[in-house]
Amino acid sequence: MDHKSVLLRKYLYDEGIDPDLRRLIHMVSVAGKYISAQLKAANRKMSGTQNASEEHQLEIDKKADVILQDMITQLDYVAEYASEEQEVVIKTKHPAPKYSVSVDPLDGSSLIDVNLAVGTIVGIHRCEKLIDSGRHIVAALYILYGPLTTLVYTSGKGVHEFVLNPEGEFVLSQTHLQMKPEGKIYSPGGLRTHWTSAHRQYIDDLITTGYKLRYSGGLVPDFNQILMKGGGMFAYPGLINNPEGKLRLLFELYPLAFICEQAGGAATDGVTPILDLKLAEIHQRAPIYIGSTTEVEKAKGYLST
Numbered sequence: 001m002d003h004k005s006v007l008l009r010k011y012l013y014d015e016g017i018d019p020d021l022r023r024l025i026h027m028v029s030v031a032g033k034y035i036s037a038q039l040k041a042a043n044r045k046m047s048g049t050q051n052a053s054e055e056h057q058l059e060i061d062k063k064a065d066v067i068l069q070d071m072i073t074q075l076d077y078v079a080e081y082a083s084e085e086q087e088v089v090i091k092t093k094h095p096a097p098k099y100s101v102s103v104d105p106l107d108g109s110s111l112i113d114v115n116l117a118v119g120t121i122v123g124i125h126r127c128e129k130l131i132d133s134g135r136h137i138v139a140a141l142y143i144l145y146g147p148l149t150t151l152v153y154t155s156g157k158g159v160h161e162f163v164l165n166p167e168g169e170f171v172l173s174q175t176h177l178q179m180k181p182e183g184k185i186y187s188p189g190g191l192r193t194h195w196t197s198a199h200r201q202y203i204d205d206l207i208t209t210g211y212k213l214r215y216s217g218g219l220v221p222d223f224n225q226i227l228m229k230g231g232g233m234f235a236y237p238g239l240i241n242n243p244e245g246k247l248r249l250l251f252e253l254y255p256l257a258f259i260c261e262q263a264g265g266a267a268t269d270g271v272t273p274i275l276d277l278k279l280a281e282i283h284q285r286a287p288i289y290i291g292s293t294t295e296v297e298k299a300k301g302y303l304s305t
């Protein structure tokens, strides 16, 4: 197959998934094109406020959220829209709801002013199943705004990558991405002085067995690097002063865990698979160890004792 000629919408069509799910993924990809254009026009020193997680929120965070909300909630089968930038879930009241959507509109936006890569993360859940667990996810994707804008998605039939071309189309780049059982890079979040001794021992183990450090401070590019290199491990651990860590279960961890499992990898909080963790409220956080199965198993060995 000549990948350059295969557009995202054609690939989605050929996958034979539910037409409404197909349109939803396509709609998110269109939103991604707008966000990509906004980022190129962004004033990098834009002032901001605080979001629902009391983190600094830039103008561009809010713009990305508005673009996604407008595009997603206009589909008359979307029941709920939950955004990391908003306090509460938006309920659409559409008459025949089928899917609910979680979004992190612009993850890693603190990296915009230094011109590093950032991303959008989206989870698509069975209707009104947002506040439950990650096992109701039917599709997940992220869009990475780097030197190239790429879209990586899965509808439960493997993980595929598309690249935004100069004509404004997402064209197929790679199909059925797979993580090897073991990689050679590690990406550890959190302040070292706040790591627990179990986490520190785990990271020391990786270092002494020859793992290379790769950490940009952006979850999407850091996870994407592990996926594209075919293995390795990203961790944002529970910290001494913050046992739940930093990253949000619904907006960040469920979608990436779903993608990772689809690529043959795994994701755990140290004990429980991320997708099995129960969600009590939308901004809940959890520790994560995600990547190749060997590294994730090793993490469990250190963390669950």
Ligand code: FDP
Residues within 6 Å of the ligand: 107, 108, 109, 110, 111, 189, 190, 191, 217, 218, 219, 220, 246, 247, 252
């Ligand atoms: P950011 O605060 O820039 O939005 O989700 C939050 C996140 O970035 C992730 O993208 C990233 O992996 C993590 O925080 C980085 O946190 P540290 O600065 O604590 O390493």
